[in-house]
Amino acid sequence: MLDSIASLGRAGLAAVASLGRAHLLLIGILGGLPSMLIRPRLLVAQVYNLGVLSLLIILVSGLFVGMVLGLQGHYVLSQFGAAESLGVMVAASLVRELGPVVTALLFAGRAGSALTAEIGLMKATEQLSGLEMMAVDPVKRVLTPRFFAGLISMPLLAALFSAVGVMGGWFVGVGLLGVDDGAFWGQMQSKIDFNEDVLNGVIKSLIFGVVVTWIALFEGYDTSPTSTGVSRATTRTVVHAALAVLGLDFVLTALMFGG
Amino acid sequence: MPSFSSHPKQRSDQMESGSTTSRSSGDGSQRAATEALVRVRGLHFRRGEQRIFDGVDLDIPRGLVTAIMGPSGTGKTTLLKLISGQLQADAGEIEVDGQSIGSLSRSELYALRTRMGMLFQSGALLTDLDVFENVAFPLREHAKLPESVLRKLVLIKLEAVGLRGAARLMPSELSGGMARRVALARAVALDPTMIMYDEPFTGQDPISMGTLTSLIRQLNDASGLTSIVVSHDVSETAEIADHLYIIANGQIMASGSPREVAASDSAWVRQFMDGEPDGPVHYHYPAAPLEQDLLHSAVH
Ligand SMILES: Nc1ncnc2c1ncn2[C@@H]1O[C@H](COP(=O)(O)OP(=O)(O)O)[C@@H](O)[C@H]1O
Ligand SMILES: [Mg+2]
Numbered sequence: 001m002l003d004s005i006a007s008l009g010r011a012g013l014a015a016v017a018s019l020g021r022a023h024l025l026l027i028g029i030l031g032g033l034p035s036m037l038i039r040p041r042l043l044v045a046q047v048y049n050l051g052v053l054s055l056l057i058i059l060v061s062g063l064f065v066g067m068v069l070g071l072q073g074h075y076v077l078s079q080f081g082a083a084e085s086l087g088v089m090v091a092a093s094l095v096r097e098l099g100p101v102v103t104a105l106l107f108a109g110r111a112g113s114a115l116t117a118e119i120g121l122m123k124a125t126e127q128l129s130g131l132e133m134m135a136v137d138p139v140k141r142v143l144t145p146r147f148f149a150g151l152i153s154m155p156l157l158a159a160l161f162s163a164v165g166v167m168g169g170w171f172v173g174v175g176l177l178g179v180d181d182g183a184f185w186g187q188m189q190s191k192i193d194f195n196e197d198v199l200n201g202v203i204k205s206l207i208f209g210v211v212v213t214w215i216a217l218f219e220g221y222d223t224s225p226t227s228t229g230v231s232r233a234t235t236r237t238v239v240h241a242a243l244a245v246l247g248l249d250f251v252l253t254a255l256m257f258g259g
Numbered sequence: 260m261p262s263f264s265s266h267p268k269q270r271s272d273q274m275e276s277g278s279t280t281s282r283s284s285g286d287g288s289q290r291a292a293t294e295a296l297v298r299v300r301g302l303h304f305r306r307g308e309q310r311i312f313d314g315v316d317l318d319i320p321r322g323l324v325t326a327i328m329g330p331s332g333t334g335k336t337t338l339l340k341l342i343s344g345q346l347q348a349d350a351g352e353i354e355v356d357g358q359s360i361g362s363l364s365r366s367e368l369y370a371l372r373t374r375m376g377m378l379f380q381s382g383a384l385l386t387d388l389d390v391f392e393n394v395a396f397p398l399r400e401h402a403k404l405p406e407s408v409l410r411k412l413v414l415i416k417l418e419a420v421g422l423r424g425a426a427r428l429m430p431s432e433l434s435g436g437m438a439r440r441v442a443l444a445r446a447v448a449l450d451p452t453m454i455m456y457d458e459p460f461t462g463q464d465p466i467s468m469g470t471l472t473s474l475i476r477q478l479n480d481a482s483g484l485t486s487i488v489v490s491h492d493v494s495e496t497a498e499i500a501d502h503l504y505i506i507a508n509g510q511i512m513a514s515g516s517p518r519e520v521a522a523s524d525s526a527w528v529r530q531f532m533d534g535e536p537d538g539p540v541h542y543h544y545p546a547a548p549l550e551q552d553l554l555h556s557a558v559h
Contacts, residue, residue, distance in 0.1 A: 122386075130383030132345055133376075134397045134445075135369040 022218045025139065029147045029217070032140030042145040043152075050111040050146070050213075051153030055160070057110050058103060062161035065098055066090060066168025073169070074177045083173075084183035088191040090169030091162075095192065095201045096257070099162035101249050104208035107154055108241035112216035115146060116237040119220025120230035128221075143217050150216075154209025155202050162201070200256045204249065211248060212241045296321045296453055296485045297342055302351035304334070304341060311337050313509035315351075319453075324479050324486040326500035326517075328493065329507050330531070335489040336380065338506070339455045342487075343375055344368045356452070373401050376446030376454035380461075382438035384430040384445070390417070391426040394445045401449060416444040421470065435462040440471070447478060453485040454478070460492045472499050493532055497521065505531060 036043055073089045119142065122128050128138040166188075173179040192198070216237045223233035295318035302315040311334040319325045327335055340346040342353060344360045353360045358371060384393045394413045398404060404412070417423040420440040430438060439459060446454055456475065463471055476499050479486045490496040497503065497517040505513040505520065505528060513520050513528045521532055529535075546552070 125386070126379045126381050126383035127385055129340075129345060130377075130379055130385070130442075133343060133372055133379075134400065135372040136397075136400050137369075 018222065021222060022214070025143070025218050025221060026214060028137075028139040029143050029214075032137070032144030033148070035140050036144045036148065042141075043148055046145045046149030047152055050107075050115070050149045051157060054107060054110045054153070054157060057106055058157045058161050059164050061102065061106055062094075062099075062164035063168040065102060065161075066094065066165030066170075067172045069093060069098075069165065070169035070172030070177070074173055074179065083177075083179050085187055085191075086169065086173045086179050087166075087184035087186075087188035090173070091166050091188045091192050092197060094162040094165040094169075095197050097201075097249070097253070099158045099165065100201055100205035100208055101245060103158040103161045103205060104154065104212055104245040105242055107150075107157060107209070108212045108216070108238055108245070111150065111153070112212050112237050112241050113234045115150075115213070115216040116220040116223070116234045117230060119143070119146075119217060120223040120225075120233050123221065123223060124225035124227070124230060139221075143221065147213050147217060150213025151206065151209045154212070155205045158201065158205035158208075203256075204252050207248065207252065208245050211244050215241045215244060294321070295319055296356055297487075298352070298354040299342070300352040302341065302353065303349045304337065304346070305349060306337075310509050312341075312348075312351075315506065315509070315511055317504055317511060317514070319485060319487055320502060321485050322479075322483055323501040324475065324488060324499055325502045325504070326488045326490060326496045327504045327506060328490055328496055328531070329505055329512075331491055333507050334509070335491075335506065336457055339377065339457055339487070339489060343372065343377060343455065373397075373449055374452045376449070376451040378439065378442050378446050378454070378456045378459055380457045382430070382435070382442040384433075384438055384441055386430050389427055389429050390422065390433070390441050393430065393441060394448055397445060397448045413444075413448070416448055417441075419447075420444045420474065421467075436464060436467050439463070440467065443471075443474070450482065451484070453487070455487045455489070457489050458491070459488065460490060460495045468495065475499055493534065497532075507531070 069090045070086065073086050074083055077083045077085055077089065119128075122138075122142065128142070131138040131141060170184060174181050174184050219233040219237045219240070220230075223229045297317075297319035299315060299317045302312045303310075304312040315338075317327075327338060329335055337346065341348055342355065342360070344363065347361060355371060355375075358367070360368070360371075363371065384390075385396065388396065391413055394416055395409055398409055398412065402409075414423055414426070417426055420443055422437060422440055422444070425433065425437065425441075430441070433441065439462070443456075443459070459471060459475065460468055472495060475486060475488065478484055488496055488500060497520075500517055503514060503517055503520045504511055507527070512531075513523055513525060515523075520528060523529065523532075
């Protein structure tokens with residue numbers, strides 16, 4: 001009994017301590033911003049690594065999600081004789097929810113896990129210590145460009161996801177199921193509000209980008225430098241990032257659309 | 260007969276002559292204090308329950324090759340990390356060139372590190388850069404050189420370790436020994452005043468072993484470097500070192516010139532230097548008798 005209380009306490013302390021380390025790391029990462037701006041090439045390389053290389057999975061997923069939305073939406077809406085609202089439904093669900101959330105989940109799996117493994121292996125192979133010994137701060141040099149690349153890539157990927165998703169919905173709704181083309185676009189144009197829908201979606205995806213990249217970098221940097229340590233850290237990145245994204249999505253949705 | 264207790268006096272004249280070359284570059288007033296480039300006093304360090312250093316005093320004399328030997332797992336790598344400020348001592352004082360490592364700010368520590376080279380056990384090359392760029396890395400970071408000068412400098416450094424032809428290979432295409440030599444070229448790229456070698460001999464074939472030992476000696480003597488070689492290879496290390504420290508169980512077990520240490524009559528030092536399986540140090544990790552373990556294996 002006492003043992004289990006003690007181990008609960010230990011786990012709690014460990015969690016708080018790692019939360020503290022994560023915040024210290026974030027401060028260190030942000031402190032690297034000025035030196036990164038002097039050398040934008042490092043940032044560009046990481047935007048390529050994290051963003052461009054994630055494009056394929058994001059575009060393909062977006063297309064399928066949009067097509068499914070078109071099918072399901074048409075099925076429900078046509079029961080109420082409101083099939084012309086399909087465009088609004090597809091666009092709103094993508095821009096507000098599915099775009100940011102699904103993109104963040106895919107981004108955590110595709111780019112976040114790769115980030116953790118890369119940083120963890122750099123630690124395990126003493127590359128980070130090597131940088132330290134060459135008087136180069138590994139946080140500023142290695143982590144900062146990756147962090148800002150994640151922050152830039154996520155909203156762009158989410159926007160592409162939504163755009164391709166709308167095309168998928170249009171293809172199924174208008175192309176296959178015979179919804180009126182003009183109604184599809186016209187209703188979408190009049191009902192989707194820029195501030196209310198689009199901007200809130202962008203804010204969401206920006207926050208998810210920060211959280212996913214931060215978790216991935218922290219797990220890699222904080223890993224125990226062994227192959228087991230790196231593999232566990234990679235798993236933790238995907239699990240923690242997914243939970244954080246879904247939990248935050250509820251909070252953000254309640255704040256943005258609740259009132 | 261030389262004994263360990265008397266070695267500081269016997270060595271003092273040799274250290275004197277060894278440091279005369281560096282005296283002209285250093286400030287003369289602090290001569291006595293800067294006799295040793297690195298001074299460690301009363302060093303204590305522990306990892307969890309494990310005491311790694313328990314009151315260690317040592318001096319790394321300027322301009323010489325000092326070897327630190329000991330069985331693996333005694334904390335040789337840890338000592339180098341403490342000296343370079345990657346780890347903080349629990350208690351005690353570490354001074355490098357008169358600066359106390361523990362009290363330096365981050366930027367002061369980084370400034371000091373540009374004058375230190377360290378050769379990691381694994382090489383620690385950046386895997387996303389090729390050999391040339393790895394050696395160029397510290398130069399690009401800290402010396403603003405025109406590209407043509409930088410290229411020449413890097414090629415000279417690579418030539419010195421015999422790997423100019425490998426300049427465009429990636430680290431994953433190198434053998435362990437080659438990676439170590441590239442790392443050596445990188446460690447001396449900024450012409451440091453001190454260089455630390457962590458197990459430079461493991462994984463080297465006899466030819467590169469020979470070149471490496473002479474390279475370490477040459478670098479040390481030609482450019483007035485101070486070298487610290489950490490190793491558990493007794494013969495190679497004793498061959499190039501001017502001064503030896505043997506550490507075990509968190510303490511200095513012996514120190515002196517290689518000849519003095521080799522002539523030691525301490526049973527422990529004898530066992531380490533001659534590589535005998537039995538003696539004061541046990542090869543086996545403490546365990547119950549083998550018969551007992553084998554007979555009761557079903558219990559587990
Ligand atoms: N990151 C670490 N965390 C915990 N213990 C460590 C770590 N690194 C080394 N140790 C322990 O410290 C001791 C000394 O390690 P090290 O300095 O690498 O030994 P050596 O280089 O002499 O072989 C070893 O017993 C090792 O288990
Ligand atoms: Mg070691």
